[in-house]
Amino acid sequence: MTRWIAPGRINLIGEHTDYNDGFVLPFALEVGCTATLSPATEGWSVTSAQAPGEVVVQPSGLAGREQVPDWAAYVLGALWLLHDDGVEVPPMRIEVDSDVPTGAGLSSSAALVCSVVCALDDHLGLGLGPDGLLALSRRVENDAVGAPTGGMDQLASLRGEAGHVLFCDMRDLTAQSVPFAPADSGLAVLVVDTRAPHRHADGEYAARRTGCEEAARRLGVPALRDVAEADLDDALSRLDDEELERYVRHVVTEDARVLAAVEVLRGGRVEDLGPLLTASHASMRDDFRITVPEVDTAVEALLASGALGARMTGGGFGGCVIGLVPEAALDAAGDGVRRAFADAGFGDPALFTAAPAAGARALVSPDIRGN
Numbered sequence: 001m002t003r004w005i006a007p008g009r010i011n012l013i014g015e016h017t018d019y020n021d022g023f024v025l026p027f028a029l030e031v032g033c034t035a036t037l038s039p040a041t042e043g044w045s046v047t048s049a050q051a052p053g054e055v056v057v058q059p060s061g062l063a064g065r066e067q068v069p070d071w072a073a074y075v076l077g078a079l080w081l082l083h084d085d086g087v088e089v090p091p092m093r094i095e096v097d098s099d100v101p102t103g104a105g106l107s108s109s110a111a112l113v114c115s116v117v118c119a120l121d122d123h124l125g126l127g128l129g130p131d132g133l134l135a136l137s138r139r140v141e142n143d144a145v146g147a148p149t150g151g152m153d154q155l156a157s158l159r160g161e162a163g164h165v166l167f168c169d170m171r172d173l174t175a176q177s178v179p180f181a182p183a184d185s186g187l188a189v190l191v192v193d194t195r196a197p198h199r200h201a202d203g204e205y206a207a208r209r210t211g212c213e214e215a216a217r218r219l220g221v222p223a224l225r226d227v228a229e230a231d232l233d234d235a236l237s238r239l240d241d242e243e244l245e246r247y248v249r250h251v252v253t254e255d256a257r258v259l260a261a262v263e264v265l266r267g268g269r270v271e272d273l274g275p276l277l278t279a280s281h282a283s284m285r286d287d288f289r290i291t292v293p294e295v296d297t298a299v300e301a302l303l304a305s306g307a308l309g310a311r312m313t314g315g316g317f318g319g320c321v322i323g324l325v326p327e328a329a330l331d332a333a334g335d336g337v338r339r340a341f342a343d344a345g346f347g348d349p350a351l352f353t354a355a356p357a358a359g360a361r362a363l364v365s366p367d368i369r370g371n
Helices: 070-084 108-124 129-145 152-159 201-219 229-237 242-266 270-288 293-304 327-344
Strands: 002-011 026-039 044-048 051-057 092-098 164-169 174-179 187-193 309-313 320-326 350-354
Touching (some): 002 108, 026 152, 026 350, 044 070, 051 070, 070 129, 092 108, 108 129, 108 152, 164 242, 174 242, 187 327, 229 242, 242 270, 270 293, 270 309, 270 320, 293 309, 293 320, 320 327, 327 350
Parallel strands (some): 044 092
Antiparallel strands (some): 002 026, 026 092, 026 164, 044 051, 187 320, 187 350
C-alpha cells in the first residue's frame, strides 16, 4: 500500500498573472487530499470519500477514455496519460479522501491530482523527480480534464514548505521559498470562505485570458509580464480599448505588487504586506472586475475590524478572502465579517486561520493524516 497527501493552497498575492507569464506568491495549506494505492487483480478502480460509488475501468489511454464522473477523471487522468506514454500501469485500486473545501478557490483539484501523481510515482517507481511530477500533474488538469490551469496550483501543492511562501516565476516555472511566519510578528492570515457561488467564472475567465493575450499582441510583447511598470502609461496610450487597458493595468501592477511583497517578506517586514493586499483587491475589483458583492463585503469588513490588509484570493467571481490580521483582533474581525454578511442578507461565511504548510509527502502511517 502506498499513501501520499498533497495540500490545497492559498495565493497570498498575484492574481491572473500566471497565464501572463508573471509572478505569484502562493503557500500550501494544512488541509489536503490523501491518495491510497494498492494492487488489484483486474482493471483500475477508484473511490472517493466525498463521492458515492466506485468507478472501475479497464486500462486504456486518453483517446480511449470511458465516460466517468468528473471527479474520477482527475484520478484516472494520470493513469491514462502514463499508458499513452508507454508506461505499463498494472491493475490497481486508488482511494482518495480530501478535506480541502471545494469551490472556495483553495485548489482542491490540484491537491487531488498531485496526491495521485505522487503516489503513482512512488508506487510504480517511476522516478519522475520534481520537474516530472509538475509536468504530469499539469497534463492531467490540462489534457485529461480540460482545465486550463497555468501551473501555480501544482507548484504550491508539490513544493510548498512550512513557514514559507513560494515565489513562482510562471514563465519558466521556477520557484523560490520566501520566509513567511506572520505569527512571529503577532499577525495571522484569516481566511473567509464567502461560500458565494462562482458566477459565470468559466466564461469570464476565458474572456480575460483572451483579452490579455490580445493586449500583448497589440503591444508587441510575448506576454503582459514584459510590460514594465515604468512603461505602463505609454502602453495604455497605445491600446485605445478601455477594457484591454484595464486588464493591462491590473496585470502589470499586480506583478509589481508581488515583487514588492517578496521584498518586504525577505526584509522581515510582514506588516508592510497589508497595503499591498488591499491594493491588489482594489485592482481586481476596479480594473479586472472579477469580484462579487460577498467578497467585497468581506474585504471591507476585515479592514473596518482592524486588518492591516485584505484581498480576494483565487480566480474570482466567488470563493475566499484573506486578511492580514493582528492576532489580538481575530475575534473582532470574524465578528465584523459575520455581522456584515448578516446585514447584507448573505449566507453564513466560514472563517479559519491559515499558515504555510509542507507540500506533497508520503504518509508512513495509514492511520494518521498529514503526519
